[in-house]
Amino acid sequence: MVTHHIGMIVPSSNLTMETELPRMLAARERELPEDRFVFHSARARMQHVTPEQLRAMNAQAERAATELADARPDVVATACLVAIMAQGPGYHCTAEDTITAALRAEGSDAPVVSSAGALLSGIAALGARKVAIITPYLKPLTELVVTYLEDAGVEVVDALSLEVPDNLAVARLDPADLREHRRKLDLTGADALVLSACVQMPSLESIAVVEEEAGLPVLSAATATAHQILTTLGLVPWVPNAGRLLSA
Incomplete structure (x- = not known):
């Protein structure tokens, strides 16, 4: 061992x-x-x-x-x-x-x-060039994440901001709700879905389920x-x- x-x-x-x-x-x-x-x-x-x-x-x-x-x-x-x-x-x-x-x-x-670097590497490991993302951030911060990804050559086809500024409140979000949140995204053209572009927003319980439902590779910052x-x-x-x- x-x-x-x-x-x-x-x-x-x-x-x-x-x-x-x-x-x-x-x-x-x-x-x-x-x-x-x-x-x-x-x-x-x-x-x-x-x-x-x-x-x-x-x-x-x-x-x-x-x-x-x-x-x-x-x-x-x-x-x-x-x-x-x-x-x-x-x-x-x-x-x-x-x-x-x-x-x-x-x-x-x-x-x-x-x-941050791991998310870029993970997207690359999946062979993805276009992604949709869900974040808990206020919209201006989500826009910075989108800019960061696109500067690295990853096109963001759609992004959803849950707009929760309190970091403890982010940790208390129910990961099961991500199944419904992802339905608000337009996944047209997406190669992968970033279910949680934040290590504080819980998502682990929903990744495999959403992957099956969406028919796309699903990853998170975690x-x-x-x-x-x-x-x-x-x-x-x-x-x-x-x-x-x-x-x-």
């Missing part, structure tokens, strides 16, 4: 990433028990999903990475998609480099992934991050009942 230590930098008000990611990898463990996963989190203060609080949270990334370095993780994931995408196209590269430098300064050689973590660790990116992206 090999134990993999996963470090996460999450918003202080995060409830979902520290739930969905361990659930996915625990389900994988039950089927592939040779790999075990343990998690270590550092928090960066953020309560409301506003541009000001997102910028302030990003400024805490180096401090959080320094704390995680003490645990000697095998990989570090920074898990707030919109905090990165709101800073402008390509910013996930800057954020990953900043965190990497902080880890190296503390003697950690852990690779770094971000939920499943994309799991895929990127597994790939970075050199493991088969497989998780049961988590959508086509994690079907290896």
Whole structure:
């Protein structure tokens, strides 16, 4: 058995990433028990999903990475998609480099992934060029996410904003409601559906169901991050009942 230590930098008000990611990898463990996963989190203060609080949270990334370095993780994931995408196209590269430098300064050689970069990689892994997305954000923030994706070469055919600015309220959204929300989207021409473009909005229970109903590959910021973590660790990116992206 090999134990993999996963470090996460999450918003202080995060409830979902520290739930969905361990659930996915625990389900994988039950089927592939040779790999075990343990998690270590550092928090960066953020309560409301506003541009000001997102910028302030990003400024805490180096401090959080320094704390995680003490645990000697095998990989570090920074898990707030919109905090990165709101800073402008390509910013996930800057954020990953900043965190990497902080880890190296503390003697950690852990690779770094971000939920923003992972979503782009997940879309690419599915061979998708056109997507529809659901976000919990206010419309101006959703527009920034759309711009970010399109700058990276991913066309967004439609986007739905649920307009929930309180991050704790986002975590309390019922993932079952996403089945109805996705029916409001025009999926014409879409190659894939991003059911939750936010690691705080729960979606795991609905991914496989919506995938079957919509007849399209369905992913989320959380499943994309799991895929990127597994790939970075050199493991088969497989998780049961988590959508086509994690079907290896």
